[in-house]
Amino acid sequence: MAPDSFTGWMTAIQQRTEAALDSLLPDPARAPAALHEAMRYATLGGGKRVRALLAHAAGELTGAKPEHLDRIAAALEMIHAYSLVHDDMPAMDNDTLRRGKPTCHIAFDEATALLAGDALQTLAFEVIADPMDGIAPSVQLAMVSRLARASGHAGMCGGQGIDLSSVGKALSQPELEYMHLLKTGALIRASVVLGAMGGRTLATDEAASLDHFAKRMGLAFQVVDDVLDCEADTATLGKTAGKDAANDKPTYVSLMGLGQARQFARDLRDDAFAALQRFGDDASRLRALADYIVARSF
Numbered sequence: 346m347a348p349d350s351f352t353g354w355m356t357a358i359q360q361r362t363e364a365a366l367d368s369l370l371p372d373p374a375r376a377p378a379a380l381h382e383a384m385r386y387a388t389l390g391g392g393k394r395v396r397a398l399l400a401h402a403a404g405e406l407t408g409a410k411p412e413h414l415d416r417i418a419a420a421l422e423m424i425h426a427y428s429l430v431h432d433d434m435p436a437m438d439n440d441t442l443r444r445g446k447p448t449c450h451i452a453f454d455e456a457t458a459l460l461a462g463d464a465l466q467t468l469a470f471e472v473i474a475d476p477m478d479g480i481a482p483s484v485q486l487a488m489v490s491r492l493a494r495a496s497g498h499a500g501m502c503g504g505q506g507i508d509l510s511s512v513g514k515a516l517s518q519p520e521l522e523y524m525h526l527l528k529t530g531a532l533i534r535a536s537v538v539l540g541a542m543g544g545r546t547l548a549t550d551e552a553a554s555l556d557h558f559a560k561r562m563g564l565a566f567q568v569v570d571d572v573l574d575c576e577a578d579t580a581t582l583g584k585t586a587g588k589d590a591a592n593d594k595p596t597y598v599s600l601m602g603l604g605q606a607r608q609f610a611r612d613l614r615d616d617a618f619a620a621l622q623r624f625g626d627d628a629s630r631l632r633a634l635a636d637y638i639v640a641r642s643f
């Protein structure tokens with residue numbers, strides 16, 4: 346696939362995700378205006394839309410309808426936006442900037458940010474539960490279930506719980522990996538799986554291959570994020586490589602060093618690629634996206 350055709354595809358998906366979110370989020374002119382504005386503020390006009398891109402790329406593999414993928418992508422981005430709003434609050438990471446603008450609780454207030462996160466989460470489930478022409482209700486129910494598991498105690502919230510309880514402790518690589526598999530990986534993995542569920546039903550072994558791809562890329566995404574954080578910290582603060590600025594949490598860079606963390610991301614991508622081999626050209630978009638995610642750390 347030519348590089349510019351991938352870039353063009355990425356821009357098109359980012360634009361249609363923005364449009365889908367805009368139409369699905371509540372009207373700011375309607376009461377309660379502050380809540381609606383905060384939901385829109387936290388979700389629109391920023392972010393790489395990696396989860397939306399993964400859902401669309403996986404949906405292309407199974408022949409899903411683009412309009413269904415828009416809903417699935419919007420739901421995933423709503424869950425992601427809610428997690429960022431809550432994670433930025435004083436009780437968690439206490440961040441003041443997100444996506445280049447003040448965090449939601451700074452732009453509004455803490456109570457509104459808390460509520461906006463809650464409402465984004467429930468809206469995500471509404472969006473994928475509403476009828477989607479041509480997708481069997483049983484498949485939609487499976488999507489709802491999968492998204493709930495990926496977001497809750499056995500997924501993103503569980504990973505955040507491990508993160509909270511590990512502050513100040515030394516984590517081994519398997520412990521760090523388990524935390525990230527849940528905290529960031531579960532939603533990344535669900536993005537691929539839900540996108541694929543929008544199209545033809547995969548055979549059990551095909552679904553397992555795709556899930557393996559998604560699991561490896563979920564982890565690769567976090568390793569890349571650690572590498573980028575380390576580079577940004579070193580550039581701006583001259584900090585010791587790989588220690589989280591807020592509370593000295595361990596990262597892949599602090600565990601294995603910058604060079605090895607980059608190599609680990611490439612190894613994860615290669616393992617993810619191997620799982621796609623059986624899909625041939627149908628998986629070209631997923632391959633290009635996996636390359637894009639990992640190349641950010643080169």
Ligand code: GRG
Nearest residue numbers: 392393394395428429431432502505528529570
């Ligand atoms: C508070 C319920 C709750 C969960 C928190 C995922 C998570 C768990 C918090 C998000 C905070 C964070 C910085 C996690 C690391 C994962 C990560 C790199 C998030 C940022 O995702 P990107 O890079 O962000 O996809 P954009 O802005 O591009 O969408």
